[in-house]
Amino acid sequence: MHPMVNIAVRAARAAGNVIVRNIDRLDRVRVESKGRYDFVTDIDRQAESVILDVLHRAYPRHAILAEESGAAYNGGGEAEYTWIVDPLDGTANFLHGFPQVGVSIALQHQGQLTAAVVYDPLRQELFTAARGSGAQLDGRRIRVTPRRGLEGALIGTGFPFKNQQLMPRYLQMFATVAERAEDMRRAGAASLDLAYVAAGRLDGFFELGLKPWDIAAGALLIQEAGGTVSGLQGDDDYLQSGDIVAGGLKVHAGLQRAIGGL
Template structure:
């Protein structure tokens, strides 16, 4: 096993256990708003602390970027751990049992290791670049859909960027004439992990942050899928606008959404 994967799994399981334990005691959860429609809890921060401590115990020199703590530069700037300690905070607060810990390791700008852990189902999705993606040790392959007919697409509403709502709704309408259904679960990390597992056939979302998709992106790629921006390029790392699926599904999604995109979403 890749040594950094071993530590990522340890950190994800420890944080996941902490989250699951606190899910059972909602009175201990303190919620605050950090932005428009954007919440954080003491559990997010506690899980983040556990992950950072676990990483630093083995790799004190590595850099970390995390949703709540921001950037923690280490001596070794070539290795960066990208962390979302609780992806799906709103679900957690509402006691909807669908959320995950997401941890990715980027080496010289390339994601090499990924872990997404769902503590409520005890499902551990993992990947190492070039070695495939796994769920609880079993190899994953994404959907084999040939086009959008009969597909189930996962997505997330742009609730932090409502200026894009018209373009987003137009895209959904376009897809809806061809696909079978949509899933909107509230966790980008799990949407991408489920895409890698073939539970959904395609995925698109506006304005994600690196910690939302860093691990999920590698899972999808290692399960045979593609990840790109809304014009088929690689600018999603900056824009956070993501389309993902197998090559045929992505090609169909890009073609269908082209007319709905505003100029801002083409960047």
């Protein structure tokens, strides 16, 4: 395994241990509101702290962009490498005891995604990828599905509940895709949804208004599993816009045709 992926795995497992230790202690978890339907817990912060500690000890000159602490380290200036970290993807799920949460860690080298880890601490499933080396689930190679379009496809998505202004447009997209695909899934942790696309559990995925830490690792997993990731118009600015379409080549094209102009 690539040495930087190894470090990310170590960090993700450490964060996962924090999450697992507290999943049955929800009555003791401290919760703060960051905005409408946007919460942070002391477990998010503890998980992020252990990730940042592992990454900073291994690579003190690397920059880190993390959900709860923002630019936690700047690498001493214009860093060549930037880690993009979501310590607990699916905080609302965690607070309700809904067993779909993930730890997401990605690495950018000069703006290009080069390493990715998505870890499901409750199922202990580890998704990893390094640019040019493929994607794996628990050490086994994974591939996106070869489905030839939206017909018969199982599509993952997420409602933009944190930004209600996006909801009318999103609901139009949802209805359009639902008319064409076999079925839809909304589980509440985008990093795992994208990992599931890479592993062939979902045929495709789309969502609006996400953050870089929600999608960076999952995007590389899909690309290394033979899939395609883009913005709604087929561009590559999804990390900046937060609007993402992903899947195997033909499913991605079908999603883009269906919702790209909405």
